[in-house]
Amino acid sequence: MARQPLLAGNWKMNLNHLEAIALVQKIAFALPEKYFDRVEVAVLPPFTDLRSVQTLIDGDKLLLRHGAQDVSPHDSGAYTGDVSAPMLAKLGCAYVVVGHSERREYHAETDELVNRKVRAVLKHEMAPILCVGESLQVRESGAHVQHCTNQLLEGLKGLRQEQVARSVIAYEPVWAIGTGKVATAEDAQEVCGALRTALTDKYGSEVAEQVRVLYGGSVKSSNVSELLDQNDIDGALVGGASLNGDEFAKMSALAAGGPLP
Numbered sequence: 001m002a003r004q005p006l007l008a009g010n011w012k013m014n015l016n017h018l019e020a021i022a023l024v025q026k027i028a029f030a031l032p033e034k035y036f037d038r039v040e041v042a043v044l045p046p047f048t049d050l051r052s053v054q055t056l057i058d059g060d061k062l063l064l065r066h067g068a069q070d071v072s073p074h075d076s077g078a079y080t081g082d083v084s085a086p087m088l089a090k091l092g093c094a095y096v097v098v099g100h101s102e103r104r105e106y107h108a109e110t111d112e113l114v115n116r117k118v119r120a121v122l123k124h125e126m127a128p129i130l131c132v133g134e135s136l137q138v139r140e141s142g143a144h145v146q147h148c149t150n151q152l153l154e155g156l157k158g159l160r161q162e163q164v165a166r167s168v169i170a171y172e173p174v175w176a177i178g179t180g181k182v183a184t185a186e187d188a189q190e191v192c193g194a195l196r197t198a199l200t201d202k203y204g205s206e207v208a209e210q211v212r213v214l215y216g217g218s219v220k221s222s223n224v225s226e227l228l229d230q231n232d233i234d235g236a237l238v239g240g241a242s243l244n245g246d247e248f249a250k251m252s253a254l255a256a257g258g259p260l261p
């Protein structure tokens, strides 16, 4: 079954709401509507930008999707500073990144917490982008496939098949994030293929064939096509390069199979 490629721009902690509006306008202007039949393009700004981005996308009937970078596992309550899944759903979010390696590292997020966040997202009809990935040390030990597979199965624990089918997985090797060191297409395919095999073993091939598996880590216009050509890579989670409107539009066009805008 053909899976529609997804190109998602994780802006991380960059751009205020005014800068967000300017970037979304630039991306939308550079991408004619016909591209959106062949690729889904999403922006994932900081929480403080989401209302502005939603208003722009709805008002101008843009075909871009938007989402958030994190979520609370709780629906509401005394959790100072947190943002809940119902709040994000109300802001029109299609996606929520869960378990990014920066959150696992800087906020000590465990697989158990990541799993609770994944459930919160799915409960409110959004799709999680569940991130998995190994450190350089784990890769050098040769345990990278096992490590990522464990993170995947722990993150999805207790979900129904229909919920797994709606989820997006992102393989982001920690050593390739923001370093300019992209995994080779073969390295990325090795892990993404193993993740799909693990999904097939646990949930059956009908479910596994629907799940989109993205690669993330120093993706840019010069390497996106080769990565997306791999059998089990269905798109990219882009960090730094998604902050440049022309570059992100170019990558989206390449993901759609061209021509360039």
Ligand SMILES: O=C(CO)COP(=O)(O)O
Pocket: 010, 100, 172, 176, 177, 178, 179, 180, 216, 217, 218, 219, 237, 238, 239, 240, 241
């Ligand atoms: O972490 C990433 C996306 O979530 C990747 O970041 P870079 O594209 O900047 O390496």
